[in-house]
Amino acid sequence: MPCALVTGSSRGIGRGIAISLGREGWQVVVNYAGNREAAEDTCEAVRQAGGQALAVQGDVAKAEDRAHLLAETITWAGAIDLLVNNAGIAPSVRADILDAGEESFDRLITVNLKGPYFLTQAVAKQMMSQKAKGQIINVSSISAYAASTNRGDYCISKAGIGMMTALYAARLADEGIRVYEIRPGVIATDMTGAVKDKYDKLISEGLSPIKRWGMPEDIGRCVVAIARGDLPFSTGEVINVDGGFHLKTL
Numbered sequence: 001m002p003c004a005l006v007t008g009s010s011r012g013i014g015r016g017i018a019i020s021l022g023r024e025g026w027q028v029v030v031n032y033a034g035n036r037e038a039a040e041d042t043c044e045a046v047r048q049a050g051g052q053a054l055a056v057q058g059d060v061a062k063a064e065d066r067a068h069l070l071a072e073t074i075t076w077a078g079a080i081d082l083l084v085n086n087a088g089i090a091p092s093v094r095a096d097i098l099d100a101g102e103e104s105f106d107r108l109i110t111v112n113l114k115g116p117y118f119l120t121q122a123v124a125k126q127m128m129s130q131k132a133k134g135q136i137i138n139v140s141s142i143s144a145y146a147a148s149t150n151r152g153d154y155c156i157s158k159a160g161i162g163m164m165t166a167l168y169a170a171r172l173a174d175e176g177i178r179v180y181e182i183r184p185g186v187i188a189t190d191m192t193g194a195v196k197d198k199y200d201k202l203i204s205e206g207l208s209p210i211k212r213w214g215m216p217e218d219i220g221r222c223v224v225a226i227a228r229g230d231l232p233f234s235t236g237e238v239i240n241v242d243g244g245f246h247l248k249t250l
């Protein structure tokens, strides 16, 4: 049974990814920051779907937690076949870039970019030591290229994931490890709960050609397509799962 480590899979998109992998018979390490109950609920859902699951606490922003997360994965499953860098946070307050503070900037860059960058470094070395190598998926956002001037810190952290994907894809191709970036559009999770009414209106007015909210399962299904190995001649590829938001129309 192949093993995936999905960061931030207690809730939201990560949970959707974990359950989708469970349906395909994967073993999933369900990482969470603080919400153990939600992580256990995800584990139960993965098992119900046909997979196996283990909840592991760990803050991706902390080096010792990243090391612990990987060690627990290997102790449990013996190897890692897929890393999904999904954990991420939005700014606690949306502030105009002319007013936004350094504290929020440092926090977002550390959790959303530095954490996955160094977790990938450690996981890549582990995969290189294995007979069956593995794949890596980074969850960025349409915010990697769409400028929201009231959350510049978030946008920059996600744009950084784009270059991180390119760097690791280039470095790891010879090692037999492929790296992908999934760019979700507006997805119904706790993260977007606070701005639900705003997005309800924008979506109904045509924010994206496909006029509905994205669901965590939409991202899960994309992860499964990659996890199955169905993109063997692609690496560093960006996959938009955004209802067509990225299209320029005239």
Ligand code: NAP
Pocket: 007, 008, 009, 010, 011, 012, 013, 014, 031, 032, 033, 034, 035, 036, 038, 058, 059, 060, 061, 086, 087, 088, 089, 090, 111, 139, 140, 141, 142, 183, 184, 185, 186, 187, 188, 189, 190, 191, 192
């Ligand atoms: P969410 O509902 O807020 O869930 C966040 C998840 O990440 C939770 O499982 C949380 O764990 C975990 N987490 C937060 N900080 C962490 C840390 N430092 N270390 C480890 N885990 C941590 O968010 P979401 O909407 O599912 O977003 C998931 C990813 O998709 C993020 O990278 C986000 O930027 C990206 N994204 C989201 C949208 C959207 O519309 N929702 C769109 C584009 C991209 P706890 O349960 O323990 O708190």
